[in-house]
Amino acid sequence: MPTYTPPLRDMQFLMHEVFKITDDYQQMKSYAEVDADTINAVLEEAGKFAANVTFPLNISGDDEGCTLDKTTREVTTPKGFKDAYRQFIEGGWPALSCDPDYGGQGLPFVVNSALYEMLNSANQAWTMYPGLSHGAYEALHAYGTDEQKKTYLPKLTSGEWTGTMCLTEPHCGTDLGLLRTKAEPQADGTYKITGNKIFISAGEHDFTENILHLVLARLPDAPVGSKGISLFVVPKFHVNADGSIGERNPIFCGALEHKMGIHGNATAQINIDGAIGTLVGEPNKGLQAMFVMMNAARLGVGNQSLGLTEVAYQNALSYAKDRLQMRSLSGIKAKDKPADPIIVHPDVRRMLLTAKAYAEGGGRSSPTARS
Amino acid sequence: MPTYTPPLRDMQFLMHEVFKITDDYQQMKSYAEVDADTINAVLEEAGKFAANVTFPLNISGDDEGCTLDKTTREVTTPKGFKDAYRQFIEGGWPALSCDPDYGGQGLPFVVNSALYEMLNSANQAWTMYPGLSHGAYEALHAYGTDEQKKTYLPKLTSGEWTGTMCLTEPHCGTDLGLLRTKAEPQADGTYKITGNKIFISAGEHDFTENILHLVLARLPDAPVGSKGISLFVVPKFHVNADGSIGERNPIFCGALEHKMGIHGNATAQINIDGAIGTLVGEPNKGLQAMFVMMNAARLGVGNQSLGLTEVAYQNALSYAKDRLQMRSLSGIKAKDKPADPIIVHPDVRRMLLTAKAYAEGGGRSSPTARS
DSSP states (O other), X not given: OOOOOOOHHHHHIIIIIISOHHHHHTTSGGGTTOOHHHXXXXXXXXXXXXXIIIGGGHHHHHHHOOEEOTTTOOEEOOTTHHHHHHHHHHTTGGGTTSOGGGTXXXXXXXXXXXXXXXXXXXXXXXXXXXXXXXXXHHHHHHHOOHHHHHHHHHHHHHTXXXXXXXXXXXXXXXXXXXXXXXXXXXXXXOEEEEEEEEEEETOSOSSSSEEEEEEEEBOTTOOSGGGGBEEEEEESEEEOTTSOEEEEOXXXXXXXXXXXXXXXXXXXXXXXXXXXXXXXXXXXXXXXXXXXXXXHHHHHHHHHHHHHHHHHHHHHHHHHHXXXXXXXXXXXXXXXXXXXXXXXXXXHHHHHHHHHHHHHHHHHHHHHHHO | OOOOOOOHHHHHIIIIIISOHHHHHTTSGGGTXXXXXXXXXXXXXXXXXXXXXXXXXXXXXXXXXXXXXXXXOOEEOOTTHHHHHHHHHHTTGGGTTSOGGGTOOOOOHHHHHHXXXXXXXXXXXXXXXXXHHHHHHHHHHHXXXXXXXXXXXXXXXXXXEEEEEEOOBTTBSSOGGGOOOEEEEOTTXXXXXXXXXXXXETOSOSSSSEEEEEEEEBOTTOOSGGGGBEEEEEESEEEOTTSOEEEEOSEEEEEEEOOTTOTTSOEXXXXXXXXXXXXXXXXXXXXXXXXXXXXXXXXXXXXXXXXXXXXXXHHHHHHHHHOBOSOOTTSOSOTTSSSOBGGGSHHHHHHHHHHHHHHHHHHHHHHHHHO
């Protein structure tokens, strides 16, 4: 049986006893009111959500995966995924470290990181749906117009809508300067966008009524290379002036890609067939704005590794205590059993200690990097 | 597009120019007639079989995998797998380094190793079906009775039947002394065998009319631990006195297990419900006999790694020459293209050279280890 116990004591030890983070927060106007009890209460509830709600969904995630209906071009996520997300937004988790001006709870980002470490341990595939949204939130918060902020940030904060990061095209990954997706200015100040993107994590799903795609594209006559890239926000559904959902924007999932170990996450090929979007930041300076989201994604990938390391270690430890093979070199340890648990063997202990060192060492570095 | 070119020149260079293997063979009675031209002709045909027949089957292997019919308890292999095996036995490949007394071609084992290196490069999942048979052949050749050899070795040599290695049980892998499968002596000198085995590669399939399971089990009152293990050969179908196929023996595939990357191979749970088998080697000395097969399997696993390293390197090299990203540090190399192929980047070259060194170094060590 797979097992996951949120490492609350480790987190609290690092936050309060090693780094004494609330001492620092008292010097910061935004966080002066944040005390250890608040942080600990949030971590405890976050751990319960991860262990009880998303951890059991790995089975449907792996077995069923996501399915694309080629006619409607809608994606169905594995059993239980959508309901877990409903609970996630009901619990207010997307808002944890968002700006109170847009409905956020204004807690330090390190608390959000701890939440995501536990979510990643519990179910990486599920976690990548809300995980991308925070980066979209940050990019729009930093570079969006007042209108864009007013329209989109409350929805990302509440989790009612999610965000995606549309960079990669079939012929360009590392070298974004080669990208071909086109954005043509329209008379009303919007842009008509056409192109193909691949490897778009959480690019389509059934969790929310709308999805905000952050899309890199080129304006007509843009300079060649990375100096000619602009950023656009392209909603799956247009948003009416009163905030209600409008018409479908032609930005569709063309296929689902197969990523090892995360069948439950919809890694989408996205076809953009003249979808209407609005410019984020300045023309031709889209990479600068997108880097806000890319940096959030980078921290997120580090957090995935940390979360997976922790849960892998916990399960290896549990197995090593349970599995009986051979006898200890220093004499029989489990006299009532036909063999000793493998944790007695020196090389097994070495491997467990290595995994534990990575898990705890990775956890230790994260608050300093992020707080 | 995946690509595979058999590394014939590398193999010939190692065999003939570095190790001069035919000089050694001239000192050996069995191989005195084996010359370089014969070896080279065999390698060339083996390479064609691997590249043209089994390599294209990775697609059906990955997409379809194997399916178990829970009613008949028969396994269907992916599209094309069975027909490729028919061609394999028609070409006489299973007999390559088998004993001429049982229909073999009597070529040195290093030639068989080269064949299997190419088969493993081309399609590991497919190759594991015939791959296990050679170990079963060797164990029966070394420890079988005259009757067992007469009945089984010609069928393993021709490839008409395949062999399996049934060691692991749910509670015992490394520590075979814990195994519980029971063998009860019958009045006619045979044994009735009952137990459960897991992770049995090629444990069931639709390639051949019969499968020979080599099964470790315990006799009644056998000493505890690894000194009380005996080896039995348990055919899927009994063999009549005239060599024809008889009744079904109750040794069934209970489920297929999921091994990453080899969906096309049937990794079987094997339920043995009072199947009749015969003893191989002496009572309670079964591990000694099974180690002949285990050693063949160990060499086979090394050969899998070598084959996969070679094909991975070839495909990485092909991609690195084709994929355009960024410009070379030392100036533009592909003036007519929007970016340079990634093989110009120092870190890509370092990775390619590392892979090449492993592939060539692994190949270099294999003839000495095996000839």
